[in-house]
Amino acid sequence: xxxxxxxxxxxxxxxxxxxxxxxxxxxxxxxxxxxxxxxxxxxxxxxxxxxxxxxxxxxxxxxxxxxxxxxxxxxxxxxxxxxxxxxxxxxxxxxxxxxxxxxxxxxxxxxxxxxxxxxxxxxxxxxxxxxxxxxxxxxxxxxxxxxxxxxxxxxxxxxxxxxxxxxxxxxxxxxxxxxxxxxxxxxxxxxxxxxxxxxxxxxxxxxxxxxxxxxxxxxxxxxxxxxxxxxxxxxxxxxxxxxxxxxxxxxxxxxxxxxxxxxxxxxxxxxxxxxxxxxxxxxxxxxxxxxxxxxxxxxxxxxxxxxxxxxxxxxxxxxxxxxxxxxxxxxxxxxxxxxxxxxxxxxxxxxxxxxxxxxxxxxxxxxxxxxxxxxxxxxxxxxxxxxxxxxxxxxxxxxxxxxxxxxxxxxxxxxxxxxxxxxxxxxxxxxxxxxxxxxxxxxxxxxxxxxxxxxxxxxxxxxxxxxxxxxxxxxxxxxxxxxxxxxx
Amino acid sequence: xxxxxxxxxxxxxxxxxxxxxxxxxxxxxxxxxxxxxxxxxxxxxxxxxxxxxxxxxxxxxxxxxxxxxxxxxxxxxxxxxxxxxxxxxxxxxxxxxxxxxxxxxxxxxxxxxxxxxxxxxxxxxxxxxxxxxxxxxxxxxxxxxxxxxxxxxxxxxxxxxxxxxxxxxxxxxxxxxxxxxxxxxxxxxxxxxxxxxxxxxxxxxxxxxxxxxxxxxxxxxxxxxxxxxxxxxxxxxxxxxxxxxxxxxxxxxxxxxxxxxxxxxxxxxxxxxxxxxxxxxxxxxxxxxxxxxxxxxxxxxxxxxxxxxxxxxxxxxxxxxxxxxxxxxxxxxxxxxxxxxxxxxxxxxxxxxxxxxxxxxxxxxxxxxxxxxxxxxxx
Numbered sequence: 001x002x003x004x005x006x007x008x009x010x011x012x013x014x015x016x017x018x019x020x021x022x023x024x025x026x027x028x029x030x031x032x033x034x035x036x037x038x039x040x041x042x043x044x045x046x047x048x049x050x051x052x053x054x055x056x057x058x059x060x061x062x063x064x065x066x067x068x069x070x071x072x073x074x075x076x077x078x079x080x081x082x083x084x085x086x087x088x089x090x091x092x093x094x095x096x097x098x099x100x101x102x103x104x105x106x107x108x109x110x111x112x113x114x115x116x117x118x119x120x121x122x123x124x125x126x127x128x129x130x131x132x133x134x135x136x137x138x139x140x141x142x143x144x145x146x147x148x149x150x151x152x153x154x155x156x157x158x159x160x161x162x163x164x165x166x167x168x169x170x171x172x173x174x175x176x177x178x179x180x181x182x183x184x185x186x187x188x189x190x191x192x193x194x195x196x197x198x199x200x201x202x203x204x205x206x207x208x209x210x211x212x213x214x215x216x217x218x219x220x221x222x223x224x225x226x227x228x229x230x231x232x233x234x235x236x237x238x239x240x241x242x243x244x245x246x247x248x249x250x251x252x253x254x255x256x257x258x259x260x261x262x263x264x265x266x267x268x269x270x271x272x273x274x275x276x277x278x279x280x281x282x283x284x285x286x287x288x289x290x291x292x293x294x295x296x297x298x299x300x301x302x303x304x305x306x307x308x309x310x311x312x313x314x315x316x317x318x319x320x321x322x323x324x325x326x327x328x329x330x331x332x333x334x335x336x337x338x339x340x341x342x343x344x345x346x347x348x349x350x351x352x353x354x355x356x357x358x359x360x361x362x363x364x365x366x367x368x369x370x371x372x373x374x375x376x377x378x379x380x381x382x383x384x385x386x387x388x389x390x391x392x393x394x395x396x397x398x399x400x401x402x403x404x405x406x407x408x409x410x411x412x413x414x415x416x417x418x419x420x421x422x423x424x425x426x427x428x429x430x431x432x433x434x435x436x437x438x439x440x441x442x443x444x445x446x447x448x449x450x451x452x453x454x455x456x457x458x459x460x461x462x463x464x465x466x467x468x469x470x471x472x473x474x475x476x477x478x479x480x481x482x483x484x485x486x487x488x
Numbered sequence: 489x490x491x492x493x494x495x496x497x498x499x500x501x502x503x504x505x506x507x508x509x510x511x512x513x514x515x516x517x518x519x520x521x522x523x524x525x526x527x528x529x530x531x532x533x534x535x536x537x538x539x540x541x542x543x544x545x546x547x548x549x550x551x552x553x554x555x556x557x558x559x560x561x562x563x564x565x566x567x568x569x570x571x572x573x574x575x576x577x578x579x580x581x582x583x584x585x586x587x588x589x590x591x592x593x594x595x596x597x598x599x600x601x602x603x604x605x606x607x608x609x610x611x612x613x614x615x616x617x618x619x620x621x622x623x624x625x626x627x628x629x630x631x632x633x634x635x636x637x638x639x640x641x642x643x644x645x646x647x648x649x650x651x652x653x654x655x656x657x658x659x660x661x662x663x664x665x666x667x668x669x670x671x672x673x674x675x676x677x678x679x680x681x682x683x684x685x686x687x688x689x690x691x692x693x694x695x696x697x698x699x700x701x702x703x704x705x706x707x708x709x710x711x712x713x714x715x716x717x718x719x720x721x722x723x724x725x726x727x728x729x730x731x732x733x734x735x736x737x738x739x740x741x742x743x744x745x746x747x748x749x750x751x752x753x754x755x756x757x758x759x760x761x762x763x764x765x766x767x768x769x770x771x772x773x774x775x776x777x778x779x780x781x782x783x784x785x786x787x788x789x790x791x792x793x794x795x796x797x798x799x800x801x802x803x804x805x806x807x808x809x810x811x812x813x814x815x816x817x818x819x820x821x822x823x824x825x826x827x828x829x830x831x832x833x834x835x836x837x838x839x840x841x842x843x844x845x846x847x848x849x850x851x852x853x854x855x856x857x858x859x860x861x862x863x864x865x866x867x
Contacts, residue, residue, distance in 0.1 A: 047522075050542065050547075051524055051542060051546075053521065054541065060506045061502060062505065073520070099507050140511065159507070161507070360501060468697075
């Protein structure tokens, strides 16, 4: 049975709404639950005060709300084992949570239960000899990357929220980032994970080696599972050597087709960029207005990072510059020193903050289209914008076809909310029509449950949900893990 | 619900809850991102409060005081929200609702009874004179307002600051110096602030000073910014010491100073840096001494990491406050002999951290760098 958890459910009700805390199978009241958990784990790890429970009811969506009955802050896998054994026995929902930067409601405890705040588990150990890093689920992606850099390596996936996003959350969300065009998502960098299953069984899935042929890809099931199967407590990840030199190019175009052509050419010529980013006209205008960058009016901007050895970097950078000009860029800036590169990066880095500074609510979409359809997607987004008279700012990771249209709304304007909801679905349909998908890296959570259904129907593969349900029943027969997400 | 908080309603709703304020929040880090002890958590608590989903409880107030008011979150916020202003107003709102926290009550009692937050006898305020050779002078046009923290917690620094100023000008001590009232501001008690600040202003006026110089940025803010907020008149000018020294330097009133072999790093106090926008003057004062090498810390100026000594957090949880200072020491560049700063609270907390960590490092006030150079010049 599909539940309707659209991004707009709260606004349509006219106020932020807190989902009621119904308690399936729970034979303890909230106070008794806290006492039992304290008995199990000690006082320091259990939060049960009203104020603490309240703040764990949110994520970064501004739209979804819940409230846990208790919060546990484990410090080791054994703590998680105890909690999952207890929760399974009493059929209490468990919502694993990292930095809480989810943009889809994925960590919102809409059915109450126990929130497992993993952020106190954050040890990191880099093993240069074996080219891996092992970290606990609560370490942030940024912390892991910084630790690797001490040894001349780095961790490639770089979600925009990497300072907040934790390893557990990024794995459960299969997060990507700007470097996705070259390095893919978390899935491409994880070798093994330690998980705790409902009932309290801890096990390792995958192997901490660069090659392995063992079981079915059970680890793969947990990557992107949004905490609906079990709790990821630790992982072994591959790392990559730091690029020797980087050059950054920012090109401005007067027409989107030309920008799309430039993006296509970068890839066709095998330049293998480190990042390949896109900003639409309104993004450029807004970031320039907010940060006074002195950018001229343009229909599109393309930001490219190429890397290579010192003796080759200038040649590679020149190739990109020439290519941009050939494609029709009217302004191309090249930077090779850090300060100048940072300056060029501001336009892309601050695109999101220039939106969040101006609009009270920003609904961020996460569509992905085949690279050849990028210009079509931007054009069709423009039509949606005009049709509804909405402010929709689009930027994204053009290198892998992932666009983030940001629908900016004033929640007190009911008409605007209604229009935004329609636009939300229409944008998803654009992605599907062009052969793409509704989510590239943010996941489904609560926000895109209906969009996922649309996508599966579009692919004539709705049965995929039945397989997901069957798989969930194997790992989580009582359905306690992060209920409601994916519509499960 | 308090009007003070209602005025921030839109900002509380505007927060995108992205959490980017958490990785740089000193108390958030010290508490392992315990949510209600992070800036995002505090914003959500206030959101709950203005929407009547939460009650103004002691727990909520304590969470709001689990904050050094360093203001880094406001610098970092991608939505441009002034979190530090919201948090200080929230303290005010909760105080006005009658929510009392034991550590604040204690600070308040101490100031009211002893004229300082350390419960030290008022008559011992000038005991720091024993740490130097200067004779006390209590009459003049320019007064040195040492502040409670230097007077009672850093006597050697107090003596050095006084000695330096005596060498540069005719400065006198303020005989009836007392607390400026800044701790009341941090506690959200504006009545307490007004009463104490007025007392301090009257003392300075009665003794006839035209200029008040203070090495404490909190005192400087109290006499200027807070007095203005409260509409209190004051018949004298106020100068924060590093800025005053910088002016003397520019006016050519300082002899050539040199100190060889001292490699220092400067820690930007939150009160002086983010809150008063004073970044360049202390650096210029240090650099004026020939032979000193000034290195930058990892995280400086607007992006300086807090030392944990602000916002009265140390009175709530001293162990965590010192842990924050210990973490700040990790930002030091290599091989520095001294960590220089320009705030007595930073000096105290960082000194404790240095002792705890067990490293060879002096913690100095900016003025002490000049004092040392001048002393060497004389000898």
